[in-house]
Amino acid sequence: MDGATASSPGRRGSRALLALLAFAAVAGLAWVWVDVSRLVAWAQSQRGPIPALLLVPLQTAISLTLSPIPSDVVGLALCVVYGFWTGSALVWLAWMLGAWIEYVVVRRVSRRLDPAVAMERLPHWLRRFPVEHPIFLICARWFPLGPHLVNGLSGLRGVPLWRYTWTAAVGIAPVALLVAAVATGLAEGLSAER
Numbered sequence: 335m336d337g338a339t340a341s342s343p344g345r346r347g348s349r350a351l352l353a354l355l356a357f358a359a360v361a362g363l364a365w366v367w368v369d370v371s372r373l374v375a376w377a378q379s380q381r382g383p384i385p386a387l388l389l390v391p392l393q394t395a396i397s398l399t400l401s402p403i404p405s406d407v408v409g410l411a412l413c414v415v416y417g418f419w420t421g422s423a424l425v426w427l428a429w430m431l432g433a434w435i436e437y438v439v440v441r442r443v444s445r446r447l448d449p450a451v452a453m454e455r456l457p458h459w460l461r462r463f464p465v466e467h468p469i470f471l472i473c474a475r476w477f478p479l480g481p482h483l484v485n486g487l488s489g490l491r492g493v494p495l496w497r498y499t500w501t502a503a504v505g506i507a508p509v510a511l512l513v514a515a516v517a518t519g520l521a522e523g524l525s526a527e528r
Contacts, residue, residue: 377415397432413517422514440489471501
């Protein structure tokens, strides 16, 4: 193999993708060893933006993986620490960052592929999805594994960035508000017991 092939844009993109996936996997596995109650206690003992600066990237990294630990757990901690509105905004931000990263990675990788060949490799039922339609881009996020499906298919099919961004923002918002409502309800319930 010559030097030009080893440093080709396709190889660099593949290495970047593997590095990103490895980082996300390590972050997801690290989460398994974190005791959630200690994480919340630590975050509550801190002042200012320190918990958000650590927990938002952790939630983003976990959301990029198909980890057995959902990123919602980190979102719960954020909402317990920062309250309903700020917590839901931070959860929304973390999921948006994860969605953008996944979209951009798939988009860049798909540019190096022949889109017709890539589409032919997908199962027939997946090829029929109306990926470009805003209702699909919003509502499919509400189902298990839906966000990964939407992010990947949007990048593969070349959904324009602006449409993808606004539909992701709208689709993520209700789930972030739900996580915030559950977290603040749990926090109020726990404080009432003390």
